[in-house]
Amino acid sequence: MNRYKANGVKTVDSHYKVPGKTKWDLKEKLLLGLTPWQYIIQAVRNPFNWILAAIFAVGLPLIAIRFIYGLSSVTNSSYDYPWGLFLTFGLFAMVPLSSSGFMLGTTVEIFGRHDFEPIERLALLNGLLGYLFAVVYLLVDLGQPWRLPYPMVVAYGPVAVLFLVGWHVATYLSVQVCEVSVAFFEWIGFPVGKQGVRKITLGLTVSGIILSTLHQGALGALFNYAPGKVHPLWYSSAFQWLHFFVSSIPGGLCMVIAVSTIVRKTMAWRCDDNFRDNLDKLTISLAKGASMGLITYLAIKLMGIAHDNKWEYLATGYGAWYLFEMGIGVILPLILFAYAIRRKMVGLIRLSAFLTVFGVVLNRLNTGMITFNWKLAEREIPTWREAIISITLFSIYIVVWRFILYRLPILYTWKTAGEIATAKDTARYYVPGEDTEPATAGSYRSRMEEGIVRPVRQWP
Amino acid sequence: MKRRDFLKGCMACGAAATLGVSGKAWGIGSFEGYPEGMGVLVDLTRCVGCRSCEAACNKEQHLPAPDAPFDDKSVFEEKRRPTEKAFTVVNRYDTKKEGGPGGPVYRKIQCNHCNEPACLASCFVNAYTKTKEGAVIYNSKVCVGCRNCMIACPFNVPGYSYSSALNPVVKKCIFCYDTRLKYGKPPACVEVCPQEVLTFGNRNDLLKIGRDRIKEKPDRYVDHIFGEKEVGGTSWLYLAGVNFDQVGFDTTMANEPILSNVKDFLGIVPMVLTIWPALFTGFHLLATKNKNHTNHEDGHSEQEDHKP
Amino acid sequence: MYAVRNWLIGGIAILALTMAPADSRAKSIPDSIKLDSLVNLYERVDFNHAKHITIVKDCAECHHHTTGTLVQDADCVRCHKNSGATPVVACKGCHAAQPFSAAALREKNRTAYHMDKLGLKGAYHQNCTGCHSKMGGPTGCQDCHARKKQGDAFYSAGVIAPKQARVDVKHRSN
Numbered sequence: 001m002n003r004y005k006a007n008g009v010k011t012v013d014s015h016y017k018v019p020g021k022t023k024w025d026l027k028e029k030l031l032l033g034l035t036p037w038q039y040i041i042q043a044v045r046n047p048f049n050w051i052l053a054a055i056f057a058v059g060l061p062l063i064a065i066r067f068i069y070g071l072s073s074v075t076n077s078s079y080d081y082p083w084g085l086f087l088t089f090g091l092f093a094m095v096p097l098s099s100s101g102f103m104l105g106t107t108v109e110i111f112g113r114h115d116f117e118p119i120e121r122l123a124l125l126n127g128l129l130g131y132l133f134a135v136v137y138l139l140v141d142l143g144q145p146w147r148l149p150y151p152m153v154v155a156y157g158p159v160a161v162l163f164l165v166g167w168h169v170a171t172y173l174s175v176q177v178c179e180v181s182v183a184f185f186e187w188i189g190f191p192v193g194k195q196g197v198r199k200i201t202l203g204l205t206v207s208g209i210i211l212s213t214l215h216q217g218a219l220g221a222l223f224n225y226a227p228g229k230v231h232p233l234w235y236s237s238a239f240q241w242l243h244f245f246v247s248s249i250p251g252g253l254c255m256v257i258a259v260s261t262i263v264r265k266t267m268a269w270r271c272d273d274n275f276r277d278n279l280d281k282l283t284i285s286l287a288k289g290a291s292m293g294l295i296t297y298l299a300i301k302l303m304g305i306a307h308d309n310k311w312e313y314l315a316t317g318y319g320a321w322y323l324f325e326m327g328i329g330v331i332l333p334l335i336l337f338a339y340a341i342r343r344k345m346v347g348l349i350r351l352s353a354f355l356t357v358f359g360v361v362l363n364r365l366n367t368g369m370i371t372f373n374w375k376l377a378e379r380e381i382p383t384w385r386e387a388i389i390s391i392t393l394f395s396i397y398i399v400v401w402r403f404i405l406y407r408l409p410i411l412y413t414w415k416t417a418g419e420i421a422t423a424k425d426t427a428r429y430y431v432p433g434e435d436t437e438p439a440t441a442g443s444y445r446s447r448m449e450e451g452i453v454r455p456v457r458q459w460p
Numbered sequence: 461m462k463r464r465d466f467l468k469g470c471m472a473c474g475a476a477a478t479l480g481v482s483g484k485a486w487g488i489g490s491f492e493g494y495p496e497g498m499g500v501l502v503d504l505t506r507c508v509g510c511r512s513c514e515a516a517c518n519k520e521q522h523l524p525a526p527d528a529p530f531d532d533k534s535v536f537e538e539k540r541r542p543t544e545k546a547f548t549v550v551n552r553y554d555t556k557k558e559g560g561p562g563g564p565v566y567r568k569i570q571c572n573h574c575n576e577p578a579c580l581a582s583c584f585v586n587a588y589t590k591t592k593e594g595a596v597i598y599n600s601k602v603c604v605g606c607r608n609c610m611i612a613c614p615f616n617v618p619g620y621s622y623s624s625a626l627n628p629v630v631k632k633c634i635f636c637y638d639t640r641l642k643y644g645k646p647p648a649c650v651e652v653c654p655q656e657v658l659t660f661g662n663r664n665d666l667l668k669i670g671r672d673r674i675k676e677k678p679d680r681y682v683d684h685i686f687g688e689k690e691v692g693g694t695s696w697l698y699l700a701g702v703n704f705d706q707v708g709f710d711t712t713m714a715n716e717p718i719l720s721n722v723k724d725f726l727g728i729v730p731m732v733l734t735i736w737p738a739l740f741t742g743f744h745l746l747a748t749k750n751k752n753h754t755n756h757e758d759g760h761s762e763q764e765d766h767k768p
Numbered sequence: 769m770y771a772v773r774n775w776l777i778g779g780i781a782i783l784a785l786t787m788a789p790a791d792s793r794a795k796s797i798p799d800s801i802k803l804d805s806l807v808n809l810y811e812r813v814d815f816n817h818a819k820h821i822t823i824v825k826d827c828a829e830c831h832h833h834t835t836g837t838l839v840q841d842a843d844c845v846r847c848h849k850n851s852g853a854t855p856v857v858a859c860k861g862c863h864a865a866q867p868f869s870a871a872a873l874r875e876k877n878r879t880a881y882h883m884d885k886l887g888l889k890g891a892y893h894q895n896c897t898g899c900h901s902k903m904g905g906p907t908g909c910q911d912c913h914a915r916k917k918q919g920d921a922f923y924s925a926g927v928i929a930p931k932q933a934r935v936d937v938k939h940r941s942n
Contacts, residue, residue: 067625068625069625070622070623070624070625070628071622071628072622072623075622077607077620077622079541079542079543079544079610079616079618079619079620080541080616082607082610082611082620083607083611106740109744110740110743110744110747111743111744111747111748112744112747112748142604142605142606143603143604143605143606143607143620143622143628143629144603144604144605144627144628144629145604145605147585147602147603147604147605148604150585150602150604151584151585151604154585154602155585155586155587155599155602156585156586157583157584157585157586157587159580159581159719159726160581160582160583160584160608161582161722161725161726162582162583162584162606162608163584164726164729165584166584202741202744205740206736206737206740206741209736209740210732210733210736210737213732213736214729214732214733217725217728218725218729221722221725221726222608222611224721224722224725225578225581225582225608225611225612225718225721225722226611226612226614227714227718227721228614228710228712228713229611237721238724240725241725241728375710
């Protein structure tokens with residue numbers, strides 16, 4: 001795609017193919033404004049797609065096998081280890097990483113920090129897709145996935161923490177769909193919908209915070225059902241839910257940094273100036289937030305150990321593993337963040353963000369699988385089939401990410417008719433000979449009714 | 461004076477009403493089981509490991525044929541646990557006494573039908589019910605297959621039919637509720653046991669019998685009835701002649717039911733639901749004070765002018 | 769002539785004495801007792817009572833104190849120091865065949881001392897195998913009562929045992 005852009009191929013970034021005259025239709029929008037042949041060529045040339053094809057070739061049949069022959073054909077889930085890789089990775093690890101939705105929503109809408117807007121939509125989309133795929137992983141893991149709506153409509157067990165998780169995730173998904181729908185309505189050309197959602201944004205954001213606090217905490221509280229089964233260093237009788245909730249904060253923020261890094265490298269053609277120019281500054285700001293989350297998390301983890309007086313466990317084998325997880329997932333990122341933020345070393349910040357994400361994932365895997373049933377002699381190792389299905393589902397997640405990012409105005413600003421007509425002629429992608437639709441300089445992003453503009457940076 | 465007397469009378473009555481009413485001043489309280497709840501006292505000093513109970517359960521609950529015959533003693537070489545095909549199993553433990561090996565002790569494992577079951581507390585479709593006869597039964601028609609009950613059960617009892625593609629459900633001992641307990645009859649394993657290891661009766665009576673047995677023969681029994689208080693009390697109670705941790709019991713269990721561990725979090729939920737809206741709306745109003753607000757209807761719409 | 773009469777009287781007397789039971793108060797002591805409460809699974813047990821009398825000698829070993837002989841157990845002596853024989857001596861007279869039926873539980877006298885009385889099957893097995901393991905008698909299930917075909921079906925054993933004799937290890941734990 002970068003090659004196409006360099007050669008001046010016009011991609012969809014507004015309603016109009018030719019300003020004032022022809023509009024893109026839906027098929028053209030879906031194909032990014034390319035001809036079908038151009039689209040296929042770019043897909044085939046992309047080496048990442050070859051890797052994806054290989055994964056799907058093995059993974060999709062395995063998923064079919066899981067549904068035809070039952071869970072025992074693809075997992076090692078046993079009576080002592082009912083939860084395997086699907087849940088501990090797909091649900092427990094992906095949900096805290098998807099907390100970016102409510103974090104950035106709160107930052108922009110509640111605290112009024114509109115300088116975070118260029119990255120807000122990316123964070124909202126990260127949140128939506130993360131939760132959506134957590135539900136997908138759940139559907140693959142549940143014994144009878146077609147009964148997933150039962151706690152909503154058929155039988156209620158409100159004393160169960162999982163009841164809360166189920167209801168909240170369902171409600172929160174709706175909230176996030178609404179929040180991302182703003183971008184969707186822009187793209188599809190439905191301004192009424194967009195206005196409607198913008199009116200309730202504050203309410204949506206506040207409900208998002210409430211729901212997120214509770215279900216991030218509830219996922220932790222699920223392990224309170226098994227006090228003897230999770231290793232004491234990963235289990236806190238009083239604070240388990242707080243540990244999970246607080247660790248979701250740096251998790252989500254660093255996931256946004258991680259995703260924006262990947263996107264900037266691989267989808268440079270799609271990112272507009274607004275995004276690109278502000279990204280470094282925003283990365284540093286996000287890192288500041290993540291550091292505060294991390295230091296708080298470190299403190300409450302230590303308090304959890306002190307509360308139950310579990311210091312002697314640190315001297316065991318599991319203790320060493322715990323120190324590794326905290327070291328690489330919390331302490332090292334803290335040091336790197338502190339060093340890099342001050343010196344504005346964005347590359348180091350990004351590395352540190354990846355480490356934090358790794359640390360959060362490792363924490364969930366440890367709590368749910370690796371140190372689970374630590375008193376039993378036998379450990380359950382997931383089968384290769386489980387790992388491949390998890391990777392396949394994650395690849396589908398990446399493909400959906402890419403699909404949406406290519407099209408919806410997340411990384412770029414959707415241009416209105418007025419903006420195209422008044423754009424100046426100092427574009428980066430101006431191609432001689434093409435005098436009808438030059439790209440605009442200093443793109444901006446409109447937050448409300450068409451026509452109101454807030455320039456972020458002016459080109460000379 | 462009459463009005464004053466009237467008011468005094470009202471206050472006195474009101475005070476008396478509030479003082480006299482609740483016995484719940486100390487908190488939620490605990491559930492000791494239904495008064496007519498039945499139980500089974502398992503006397504491990506009597507068990508010889510004949511596995512007739514496993515055979516009886518298999519027949520009564522129409523379980524699939526086992527992999528090994530029920531009189532095959534070689535199964536004792538490994539420690540087993542209840543599965544989807546075997547709601548109860550017997551394990552052998554070679555115990556030690558001072559100075560040398562003691563004899564083998566056999567333990568029957570099955571659902572303990574707790575007073576406040578963890579499985580029931582963790583099920584989000586309310587599939588489990590604690591009946592007044594004492595059994596903890598489940599409704600496989602609503603089971604979604606989340607397996608949270610298997611995580612929660614401190615005794616690692618529920619099994620799951622992973623191999624079924626269309627209707628995998630939880631499988632565990634149901635105290636023969638549908639076929640026997642409902643009608644006041646003892647479960648199949650109790651009826652078949654040749655050594656009368658299993659004594660069926662009202663749970664409170666069984667506690668008395670258990671204490672009597674310990675009192676009559678203090679050299680034969682360890683002075684503890686396992687299940688009297690563990691995790692809130694269970695309906696299946698155990699007596700043993702050796703320390704319980706030597707025969708595979710988890711003696712680190714608290715006396716609180718598993719539900720107590722999540723009660724604090726569940727209590728916080730309505731607090732967050734109520735406090736967060738005001739808190740964050742307050743933050744919003746404070747944080748956006750100096751920005752221009754237009755069209756501020758009901759505090760819900762939030763639009764700002766940014767004049768360049 | 770008188771000598772013959774005396775011999776006849778003496779012979780009859782000796783016969784009467786030897787053939788009369790030792791305790792003339794008791795009913796006749798059976799030599800063999802048929803135990804058939806488990807005939808749905810096992811063959812009937814023909815219990816050789818006479819043999820056990822010769823081996824054990826003391827009735828109280830199995831019948832507690834119901835035959836009039838004193839029992840030495842410290843717990844029992846507390847109340848039954850001077851207890852005589854009871855009208856019912858057979859095991860099934862006091863030990864119920866269905867100790868846990870709804871009726872039996874309802875009737876249970878919670879203030880009586882023998883609240884923890886074994887049922888019939890439990891009494892047989894505990895009393896018998898308890899002594900057998902000390903004295904080297906039969907202790908296996910089929911040593912006393914052979915299994916019938918229905919019994920084989922019940923235990924999934926014998927003629928219809930499954931082929932492999934090992935436990936399925938795939939989904940087991942600890």
